[in-house]
Amino acid sequence: MQEVCSEVPSILNFVINMSRAFNKEFDVCFISLNVLKHDARTLNLARIFAKNNLSVCIIALAEENDISAYLKENIRLIPVQIPDYKRAYKRFLEFSKEVKKYFHSVKSEIYCAEDLYSLYPASKLKRINGGKLFYDSREIYSALGPLFNNPIKQKLISFAEKRLIKYVNEIFCSGELDAEYLQNYFKWKKPIQVIMNLPKYRDYVSADLFRDIYPISKEQKIILYQGMLLPGRGILKIIESLEYMNDFVFCLLGDGPIKNEIQEFVKSKNLSNRVYLCGTVPYDELHHWTCSADIGVSFIEPVSFSYELALPNKIFEYCMAMIPSLSSDLPALKKIFDRFEIGKIIPSDSNPKAIADAISVIDKHKEKYKEECKKATSVFHYEAQENMILKLMKV
Numbered sequence: 001m002q003e004v005c006s007e008v009p010s011i012l013n014f015v016i017n018m019s020r021a022f023n024k025e026f027d028v029c030f031i032s033l034n035v036l037k038h039d040a041r042t043l044n045l046a047r048i049f050a051k052n053n054l055s056v057c058i059i060a061l062a063e064e065n066d067i068s069a070y071l072k073e074n075i076r077l078i079p080v081q082i083p084d085y086k087r088a089y090k091r092f093l094e095f096s097k098e099v100k101k102y103f104h105s106v107k108s109e110i111y112c113a114e115d116l117y118s119l120y121p122a123s124k125l126k127r128i129n130g131g132k133l134f135y136d137s138r139e140i141y142s143a144l145g146p147l148f149n150n151p152i153k154q155k156l157i158s159f160a161e162k163r164l165i166k167y168v169n170e171i172f173c174s175g176e177l178d179a180e181y182l183q184n185y186f187k188w189k190k191p192i193q194v195i196m197n198l199p200k201y202r203d204y205v206s207a208d209l210f211r212d213i214y215p216i217s218k219e220q221k222i223i224l225y226q227g228m229l230l231p232g233r234g235i236l237k238i239i240e241s242l243e244y245m246n247d248f249v250f251c252l253l254g255d256g257p258i259k260n261e262i263q264e265f266v267k268s269k270n271l272s273n274r275v276y277l278c279g280t281v282p283y284d285e286l287h288h289w290t291c292s293a294d295i296g297v298s299f300i301e302p303v304s305f306s307y308e309l310a311l312p313n314k315i316f317e318y319c320m321a322m323i324p325s326l327s328s329d330l331p332a333l334k335k336i337f338d339r340f341e342i343g344k345i346i347p348s349d350s351n352p353k354a355i356a357d358a359i360s361v362i363d364k365h366k367e368k369y370k371e372e373c374k375k376a377t378s379v380f381h382y383e384a385q386e387n388m389i390l391k392l393m394k395v
Contacts, residue, residue: 001358023054025107026076027054028393031122032114033095036077037282038059040173040313041138042114044200044382048389050074057106059121060114078102086257103128110134110393113168116141116161127208132169134393136195137182140294144361149361162186164190172392175311175332184334191393201381202287204322210251214276221248223362224323226286226314229256232307234328237352242274244356249274253281253289290321295362298327299355301348311336318342319376324369326355326361331375340376343369 027051032042036058048055058070062079070077082094099121106125119135119371126133126305142158165186166170172193173179179192210222213239220371225235231253236321239251239262252262252275259277266275290296296318302308311332318325319342327333337345344358361371 016118020264025055025109025353026057027108028110028112029057029059029108029125030112030114031060031099031118032060033117034061034115035124036062036066036079037284038280039114039195040199040286041136043283044198045112045114045136045195045389046075047073047200048296048382048386049393052118052390057108059102059106061095074323076389078106088117094119096121100124107131112136112393115139115260116157116164118162118165119168121191123164126167128216133167133169134170134172135165137171137173137178140178140181140270140309143306170392175309177309177311177332180287181309182316191205193388194341195389195392196380196381197311197316198311198382199287199317199320201377201383202320204320205214205288205291206287207292209289210276210278214251215273216249216276219247220296222292223248223250223359224290224296224318225250225296225298226253226290226296226317229254229259230260230263232301232303234297234348235262236356237350237355238297239271239295240263241267241355242271243269244353245359248359249276251276251278251293253278253286255280285325287321290317290323293321293323294360294366295343295359296321296325297324297349298325298333300328300330300333302328302330313343316380317374319373319380322373324366324371326358336376336380340379341369341372342376 030042030046032039034043042060046058057076057078058079059078062077064079066079068076076237079170080095080098082091082098103124107129108131110132111122111125112118114136115138123133125170141161171182171188172195173182173197176194179194183192210216216222228288242248242250262277266272296310296314298314300307306308308330309332312331315325315327315336324343326343327337327345329345333343344362346354346358
């Protein structure tokens with residue numbers, strides 16, 4: 001009995017300390033309807049502030065046992081768990097309901113909505129507790145790629161965004177062309193800052209993870225796609241191009257709504273021994289996987305205005321892993337490839353044979369492209385934006 005009584009004060013102290021922690025004022029609180037361990041953009045932003053001794057909170061999809069790992073980085077994680085709904089509106093409703101539990105207990109100088117779907121709960125946090133609201137428009141939500149053939153859903157999303165933007169103090173996005181568009185679309189009077197989707201600087205590592213797991217021989221070269229499996233990403237075209245490249249295999253790191261379609265397509269082409277759907281990996285492990293490939297692809301098709309302006313982070317991740325890449329000739333991407341010859345850029349309507357020819361050219365001159373990747377990496381890494389980010393949020 002005495003032992004039990006002696007434990008009571010320590011339990012009470014723990015509860016009191018936890019209560020204080022959740023009622024303190026943070027410098028920055030990020031809200032993200034994404035699985036945090038896969039959310040490079042939120043993690044990179046949060047780590048900038050934590051590194052500079054600012055108090056950081058993240059409300060995102062995560063597990064309870066993730067809390068301690070981020071606490072070591074001085075980041076307070078509030079994990080949210082919701083059912084794995086396929087429909088975005090159900091995920092949004094469930095996430096908002098869970099975040100509501102913290103409306104009166106998580107107080108911050110700045111709330112940062114890390115996507116449109118987090119903007120409503122973030123705006124409520126601001127309205128209840130004060131502070132400023134920042135909006136990371138990481139896509140052109142008024143013209144989303146996956147909704148290019150669903151105008152009703154697109155109109156509803158656009159309407160919601162315009163209603164919520166009135167609570168926002170500052171907007172930032174991932175590319176210059178996005179910033180120009182959003183400035184006019186929202187009739188925003190302040191400058192919209194660009195925070196590029198760049199990876200944290202990492203040295204190249206010698207790794208062979210794909211061959212360690214999958215039956216890929218040393219003679220076969222690995223083409224890599226990493227990211228969401230979505231329509232308009234040129235994935236099926238890349239698979240078709242394998243018909244003209246006998247010494248290549250195609251590995252896909254990611255998940256998404258067209259996964260089953262890809263699997264069926266691979267079966268129909270009898271390419272199960274040359275196309276590997278490898279699932280998702282945590283962002284902090286991604287670099288080792290990228291370094292295990294030979295050529296990266298980012299073949300976005302301009303099926304929507306959002307895709308037309310795309311500047312995907314995978315291009316910079318490929319560079320950092322010293323693998324040249326094949327890209328479609330969209331404006332933002334072309335600008336990078338014109339500055340650094342990190343691979344080849346070809347028309348977005350190229351057929352599978354043209355894609356195969358371009359990949360063969362990259363393979364033939366890969367040492368030259370690798371040198372350009374090294375140069376690009378010295379410019380395009382996340383730390384290069386650190387001062388600008390801190391100045392933008394003025395903390």
